Amino acid sequence: MGAAREIPQLHGGTMEFGRTPEEIEESRRALLVMLFASAGSMILVVFGFLSLSEGRHGLALVLLLNAVLCLSLFLYNRLTRAHAREVSYFFAAQAFVLALYLILGGGVDGSGVFFAFPVTVIMVMAGFTSVRLAVFFCALLVGTAAVGLYGPFPAVYDYESVQKSRLLVGLSALCLMAILAEWMRVRSYMAITSTHDQLSVDARHDPLTGLLNRRGLEEAIGSMGEEAFPAALALLDLDHFKQVNDRYGHDVGDQVIRAVADHLRRHLKGRDLVCRWGGEEFLIVLTDTQCATAREVVEAIRENLSRTPQKLGGSEHHLSFSGGLTRFNDPSHLDSALHEADQQLYRAKQQGRNRVLWRTEPG
Numbered sequence: 001m002g003a004a005r006e007i008p009q010l011h012g013g014t015m016e017f018g019r020t021p022e023e024i025e026e027s028r029r030a031l032l033v034m035l036f037a038s039a040g041s042m043i044l045v046v047f048g049f050l051s052l053s054e055g056r057h058g059l060a061l062v063l064l065l066n067a068v069l070c071l072s073l074f075l076y077n078r079l080t081r082a083h084a085r086e087v088s089y090f091f092a093a094q095a096f097v098l099a100l101y102l103i104l105g106g107g108v109d110g111s112g113v114f115f116a117f118p119v120t121v122i123m124v125m126a127g128f129t130s131v132r133l134a135v136f137f138c139a140l141l142v143g144t145a146a147v148g149l150y151g152p153f154p155a156v157y158d159y160e161s162v163q164k165s166r167l168l169v170g171l172s173a174l175c176l177m178a179i180l181a182e183w184m185r186v187r188s189y190m191a192i193t194s195t196h197d198q199l200s201v202d203a204r205h206d207p208l209t210g211l212l213n214r215r216g217l218e219e220a221i222g223s224m225g226e227e228a229f230p231a232a233l234a235l236l237d238l239d240h241f242k243q244v245n246d247r248y249g250h251d252v253g254d255q256v257i258r259a260v261a262d263h264l265r266r267h268l269k270g271r272d273l274v275c276r277w278g279g280e281e282f283l284i285v286l287t288d289t290q291c292a293t294a295r296e297v298v299e300a301i302r303e304n305l306s307r308t309p310q311k312l313g314g315s316e317h318h319l320s321f322s323g324g325l326t327r328f329n330d331p332s333h334l335d336s337a338l339h340e341a342d343q344q345l346y347r348a349k350q351q352g353r354n355r356v357l358w359r360t361e362p363g
Helices: 021-053 057-080 084-105 112-127 129-149 163-202 215-222 240-247 250-267 291-307 331-351
Strands: 231-238 273-278 281-286 310-311 313-320 322-329 357-358
Touching: 021 057, 021 084, 021 112, 057 357, 084 215, 084 281, 112 129, 112 163, 129 163, 163 215, 215 281, 215 331, 231 250, 231 331, 240 250, 250 273, 250 281, 250 291, 250 310, 273 322, 281 291, 291 322, 291 357, 310 331, 313 331, 331 357
Parallel strands: 322 357
Antiparallel strands: 231 281, 231 322, 273 281, 310 313
């Protein structure tokens, strides 16, 4: 398991969940433990003392011990704010043992089975991670109960024969319904997660090229660590792109944009960032790179593009871009770096296009 996440907290009767689907699932598990453990501990204490007053010391001991375990799990979640998944598994295991005890021990005059049913549902809800695993533990519960009920064990409550069969059928049906309900919940959750992930990708990437868009680039830069700096930022603009659109149409213009995007992707390292800044403009961030080295890289990209013919309208044409390059030392300096790169890009276009300039060059 990865780093522990904080469990949700109750504030003024409302529940605070995480933002990502994984955090929401972690929060759900923590909430289940908090609710079931707090309510379960109170119920078990009441029935434990009632059993004690009636002289049923063995039953009272089991119920009170489970109450202490429930309360311990509740307090652990509240104090540590972590490990909700592991705690939910432990809680499910506790429910498994308690349900089995109530079925085989009979509780008070055979009424224990009625309390075992909701405990079994809690076991499935708290421990469900897959249908296969849930079926295994439910089958283990029903199988162990069947062996105990029909086996020669003197400590097992003496149910009538018809009660035993009905008990097992009812328990099996309950397990099946609980598993189906949790399976449907998980399937719905997976669909929501998939939709969330796709929306997250769509919100951060340009639909035409698959490159980062402005939002995606800004978020990526904001998450960069100190090891990524100093960095270099280059703002690129395709030369004479309007003429391509006017002469060949926007479909061909889109092909040009995609071709340039693929060209940039092929010539940059995996840790570098490339973004479609808008229209025919692209922006790249070369991490852990000085401006002199960055200029060599961007110049190599430019020269390679200008030498590589592109098929437009049935004939081959050579593309080029102008670029402005600047130093980039910190995510908070993004706006100033963009302004500087834009100035250098303007100079490059003024000096004839198809070139990359940076701020240390004389005007």
